[in-house]
Amino acid sequence: MKNPERIISKLVESALRRYSMIAEGDRILVAVSGGKDSTTLAYDLAMKRSWWPDRFEVRAVHIASDFCSCCKKTRLTSLLEEWGIPYESVFVPIIGRLKPGRSMNCYWCSTQRRTELLRYAEANGFNKIALGHHLDDIIETFFMNMMDKAELSTMLPVLKYDLYPVSIIRPLALCEERQIEEFADYKGFRSAACTCPYGASSKRRSVRSRLAAMTGGSSSAKRNIYESMSNISSGYLPVENPLPDSRVRTNRQ
Numbered sequence: 433m434k435n436p437e438r439i440i441s442k443l444v445e446s447a448l449r450r451y452s453m454i455a456e457g458d459r460i461l462v463a464v465s466g467g468k469d470s471t472t473l474a475y476d477l478a479m480k481r482s483w484w485p486d487r488f489e490v491r492a493v494h495i496a497s498d499f500c501s502c503c504k505k506t507r508l509t510s511l512l513e514e515w516g517i518p519y520e521s522v523f524v525p526i527i528g529r530l531k532p533g534r535s536m537n538c539y540w541c542s543t544q545r546r547t548e549l550l551r552y553a554e555a556n557g558f559n560k561i562a563l564g565h566h567l568d569d570i571i572e573t574f575f576m577n578m579m580d581k582a583e584l585s586t587m588l589p590v591l592k593y594d595l596y597p598v599s600i601i602r603p604l605a606l607c608e609e610r611q612i613e614e615f616a617d618y619k620g621f622r623s624a625a626c627t628c629p630y631g632a633s634s635k636r637r638s639v640r641s642r643l644a645a646m647t648g649g650s651s652s653a654k655r656n657i658y659e660s661m662s663n664i665s666s667g668y669l670p671v672e673n674p675l676p677d678s679r680v681r682t683n684r685q
Contacts, residue, residue, distance in 0.1 A: 436615040443606045444476050448484075451589040453560075453601040458488040460601075461558040462517070463549055465494065466508045468616040469564035473604055475619070477562065478515040492519045493552055495545045497526045511621060524548050538634050553598045565602045568609040571657050572639045580635070586661065606658075608651060 448454055462477060464470040477490050492512055512519040526544045553561050565587050574586040591600040604612065616622035647653035 436611065436618040439611055440472060440476055440607060440615045441479070443611070444473075444480075444603045447589060447603050447606045448480075451601075451605070453590055453603060454484065454486050454488050456486040456488075458486070458560050459558045460488055460490050460560045460562050461549070461553050461556075462490060462492045462562045463495070463545075463564070464492045464508060464512070464519070465564070467564070468612055468622050469566060469604060469609075471508065471511065471564075471621055472607075472612050472615055473562060473564045474512060474517055475515055477603065478517050490517055491558070492517050493549070494519070494521045495548050496521050496523045497541070497545075498523075498528055507621065522548060522552060538636070550593075550596050550598055554596060559597065560599050560601050562601050562603060564604055566604040566607045566609050566612055567654065567658055568640070568643075570602075570605060571654060572636055572643060574657070574661065575643060576635060576639050579639075584661075608654065 454460070460477065462470065462474045464474055474490070474492055481488065481490060494508070509519060524544055526541055529544060549561055553559075570587045574584075577583050577585045587602060588600070589602050589605040593599065613622065643654075647657075
């Protein structure tokens with residue numbers, strides 16, 4: 433059996449190099465939820481500090497909320513201390529910020545968390561925020577945006593903001609969720625991972641099951657979908673007629 437830690441390490445290294453995620457002197461803030469993905473990310477970046485060619489700093493922050501009572505972070509705190517990662521928890525009343533008549537949903541939660549992460553990073557001098565989204569998350573978002581927004585888009589491995597002096601990086605972009613699960617089991621922290629109480633009914637879960645049926649769980653099929661996003665044959669995609677053709681305009685009236 434292949435070593436799960438070596439597999440994750442190599443895939444993260446490939447993503448860091450392929451997308452130039454880390455530069456000399458970076459101050460990287462890892463957003464940790466207590467789940468398997470962000471915990472795996474924190475561990476791997478902590479290990480890479482000792483040999484990566486560009487020197488960088490890693491710290492972690494947890495956005496605590498007013499709805500996730502399962503997130504007892506004693507285990508997470510001890511792991512981060514063991515790995516030499518300074519850690520802070522910031523409380524955000526995500527449900528408390530809902531306007532009257534509005535119900536809790538994944539989009540609202542992610543928006544509030546992202547806003548607080550950006551504010552924290554900017555206030556404390558971090559130039560990059562590392563998120564634990566993996567290859568499956570990116571593919572699922574791709575299909576969700578097609579079905580719900582009628583657009584071809586997804587999470588980017590590197591996202592540079594125009595309004596903030598902070599970039600988002602996703603070092604787990606080339607890691608499949610099953611590989612992260614195997615690694616978390618191997619390191620013994622998967623059982624302590626937190627799961628969101630709203631996740632069971634999310635749109636993402638529905639798309640995940642459809643994707644599993646479509647690919648049959650094939651790793652190569654999922655990776656081909658991922659690679660297709662940067663291998664676009666625009667000549668074989670339908671586009672609006674860009675010519676000022678009066679007949680086209682007339683037909684649309």
